[in-house]
Amino acid sequence: MTDKGSSAPSFPMKRCPFSPPPEYEQLRESDPITPINMPDGNQAWLLTRYEDVRRVLSDPRFSTNPKSTGYPVISPARIAQLQSENPQPFIRLDPPDHTRYRRMLTAEFVYAHIEAMRPTIEKRVEELLDEIEAKGPPVDFLQDFGLALPTSVISDILGVPYSDREFFQERSKAKLNMTLDPAEAAKATIDMREFLDQLYGEKLKTIDKTDDLITRLIKTRVDTGEISRQDAVAMIDLLLIAGHETTSNMICLGILSLLMHPDQKDALIVDPSLIDDAVEEMLRYHTILHMVGPRVATDDVEVGGHQFHKGDGVMAMISAANRDPSIFPEPDKFDIRRRSKGHVGFGFGVHQCLGQPLARVEMQSVFKVIFQRFPDLRLAVPLEDIEFNTNAVVYGIAGLPLTWTPR
Template identity: 45%
Template sequence: MTIEAFPGVRAEKCPFDPPPAIQSLQERAPLVRVRLSDGSTPWLVTRHADQKALLADARVSSDVRRPGYPMPMATVRRSEAPISFILMDDPEHARLRRMVTAPFMIKRVEAMRPGVQKIVDDLIDTMLAGPKPVDLVRAFALPVPSLVICALLGVPYDDHEFFQDNSKTLINRNASGDERLAASGRLFGYLDDLIGKKIENPGEDLLSGLVERIGRGELTRRDAAQMGVLMLIAGHETTANMIALGTLALLENPAQLDLLRSSSGDPVLVASAVEELLRYLNITHNGRRRVALADIEIAGETIHAGEGIILANDIGNRDPSVFADPDRLDLSRNPRQHIAFGFGVHQCLGQPLARMELQVVYSTLYQRIPTLRLATSVDQIPFKHDGSVYGVYELPVTW
């Protein structure tokens, strides 16, 4: 039986769908072997229920340093670069995660909504006052989450080009291990320097809160800097790509865009639309990577200790046993069981913030620019086929 290469290639005419060869594996079996660029053949878990079961299984490790972990791209020796807590197991993962949980709690995030609304409105005002067409990525999709996460962390937004350029290198599958190590080092050095400044002059931001923990001996400065790198990258890359790719998906599905636009910002429909776009698009298309700590019997197979596991959320969220007509974008469904944010103890820390930002964007942009449309054809849009986070590099629009 042929072993498919992972993550596979998306079809040019279906840029919102998972790679056809990978999606077809869901029909073949719940667990199949796939081949990575380094020649390893970890297990690919194809179905929604099995993915959730393994993501919640303590016998499955997120620790990138363990032998057998399926590395997502070319890498340097695992011990050379600092790692974030999302690539650790409990109890260390839980200990570090608890230190940054409070700012992302729903009540705290909701208190930020008026500020995010102002950011969105101000950026739309600027677009409307400027020339057309405009690249929605540069003018809107990137600035919204970047401004929000900079304010939350206490990072100067004036440095956004520096951290955006380096984060692009870190998530580029074609970048060499040395290139990513250098980018990681630059970002780590930047955050370490910023933490040093906050030790001298703390503020009310998240990084200043970590500085307090350094002072109490609860956290090392190295761990604090690495946590800052993680939140800075995750806080703008994923949401920025969802804003742009979600807009493109809606423009290509005008009936669904009309439904959202005619809702007049109805919070129930807007929230449902956000969840459906998260399910449908799955911008994290490298799958969630794990390694088995013990033999695990699941779906009629045995995953042996030390074997790599990939939980492909893009095809899990297109599982027809869970989502009716899964390849159709349907904003009226309520797909809250999707796993775009993962599941279990490692599910995305920032999901309340991402949801709130997307709700503000999707309830505002198309209301304020009701004639928004592409300024080019879809086949001219540069999609991010080379990244671990999927999206578009540019989105020329006009109105």
């Protein structure tokens, strides 16, 4: 595609704990649309400007389907994982197929409907914090809080037994690990589908007695012949992983960033009206989907003054877009008072996060009370000892040991 060849940077570039790779900033200045070498030896184009990223992610001529010729491969484990998904979840499909599947679920995640769940979610936050308080310091807030909250919420919504959490949390982690042995990444995917297919079978036995998302999907979509059992399982698989692995990392990184900015933490305690903006800033600043988004041009398309050709792989990095100084002044500064509206932390275009109202309510519920309950919450280990999941498709931390002075 280009003769820049071996002089092009290699993907992925090394990121910092709280920032995307520093090369993104330099490239945005010098070569905002630049060739990069992907791990499989092919080349793709790396996009670092906000406007270009939004253009690509919202243009139907850029496919998100890994089966499209030229789709950029971010790692051997990732491609093995994607290839073992049978059928593919709709997040990897393009319109009109994508539209058909997504619209079977949009009513479930309507803003008002999720808002109505807020009291239940707030209650769950309090319960988890009660348990943590009873346990006493130090506590791993990833395991006992950040991961526990969204896992229990999405389990309830879908109708997946919370008691099976260890099984699906481990498989989800494996599915997202870019450096895992490819065979293991594929196995985790297949194991998860088998687990959910078995659960589907269980649901059939109690179909008239239960009302959860899986049961509704069976009654209104599978029984009507619109989709197959396997299609439904693929949908549930997607909702389950997207419902816990992302929010858990956002909650923990959010807590950590406030601990590192005590003045902003204190401001939040005094003025809860800052919570909504604080959550948006966390989503912008951390952009945990730091590998989004691979796309491939299915036609010749001009974006940002560059002519893409059919079959060109594109990495439209939302993590870079969210640090574009022309949109977010002093982008590397974490500032809960900034106007981060318009950030692309949930992606952009037709694939933008379906569960974003839920993620927001969960995060807002957390930051409404956590520092009220534990005003002197602090790291139980030096910051250098916190391990970051650099090799995961969804960025986050491996553990968040925190301590406080018991009342």
